Amino acid sequence: AQTVTQSQPEMSVQEAETVTLSCTYDTSENNYYLFWYKQPPSRQMILVIRQEAYKQQNATENRFSVNFQKAAKSFSLKISDSQLGDTAMYFCAFMTGEYGNKLVFGAGTILRVKS
Amino acid sequence: EAEVAQSPRYKITEKSQAVAFWCDPISGHATLYWYRQILGQGPELLVQFQDESVVDDSQLPKDRFSAERLKGVDSTLKIQPAELGDSAMYLCASSLVGGGDTDTQYFGPGTRLTVL
Numbered sequence: 001a002q003t004v005t006q007s008q009p010e011m012s013v014q015e016a017e018t019v020t021l022s023c024t025y026d027t028s029e030n031n032y033y034l035f036w037y038k039q040p041p042s043r044q045m046i047l048v049i050r051q052e053a054y055k056q057q058n059a060t061e062n063r064f065s066v067n068f069q070k071a072a073k074s075f076s077l078k079i080s081d082s083q084l085g086d087t088a089m090y091f092c093a094f095m096t097g098e099y100g101n102k103l104v105f106g107a108g109t110i111l112r113v114k115s
Numbered sequence: 116e117a118e119v120a121q122s123p124r125y126k127i128t129e130k131s132q133a134v135a136f137w138c139d140p141i142s143g144h145a146t147l148y149w150y151r152q153i154l155g156q157g158p159e160l161l162v163q164f165q166d167e168s169v170v171d172d173s174q175l176p177k178d179r180f181s182a183e184r185l186k187g188v189d190s191t192l193k194i195q196p197a198e199l200g201d202s203a204m205y206l207c208a209s210s211l212v213g214g215g216d217t218d219t220q221y222f223g224p225g226t227r228l229t230v231l
Binding site for chain 1: 118119148150155156157158159160163171206218219220221222223224225
């Protein structure tokens with residue numbers, strides 16, 4: 001069975017600084033996808049970034065980037081130039097299979113950006 | 116921008132009562148998912164539809180939960196009877212197809228259920 005572990009229940013960062021959220025996963029699959037989702041307080045979950053396991057290049061979306069270490073089964077999220085609007089619960093998620101498989105989520109990390 | 120719609124946003128009920136949640140996926144999305152998110156935890160899949168067919172309902176408590184997507188578009192999730200442990204956020208998500216590079220799931224705002 002696939003599992004996703006987020007070892008940091010809560011993190012805080014000063015506005016404009018950089019923060020890294022950790023995620024590890026366990027799978028025997030070779031082809032899979034990894035995601036970071038953001039869930040702001042009382043708002044819906046939105047996709048931040050995704051990474052295909054077959055791609056060696058780390059994904060980047062504006063201020064968000066990942067460090068994907070396939071051998072170590074590690075998938076961390078780096079947020080640069082943190083903004084107050086980045087305050088949210090961040091979930092790491094894993095998906096495998098060829099046809100519409102479910103997302104397996106970690107327990108989440110609460111990120112608070114302080115002014 | 117197209118979004119997944121859910122209603123109601125909030126529902127308070129007493130145990131042993133029946134409740135129903137509705138989800139309208141993004142137009143054209145063939146795959147629809149219902150997740151349950153207990154406070155402080157990540158979402159867990161309850162049921163997945165491909166068009167009108169159930170693909171995965173292995174984690175759905177079938178003695179009290181049911182889900183349908185009759186015309187392959189919108190979907191209803193029902194709980195009867197509700198129990199105290201069912202208090203959670205129920206999230207609906209949709210994706211264009213199952214699997215492949217286009218399989219990003221888009222989430223609705225959720226229905227927060229409180230069972231008293």
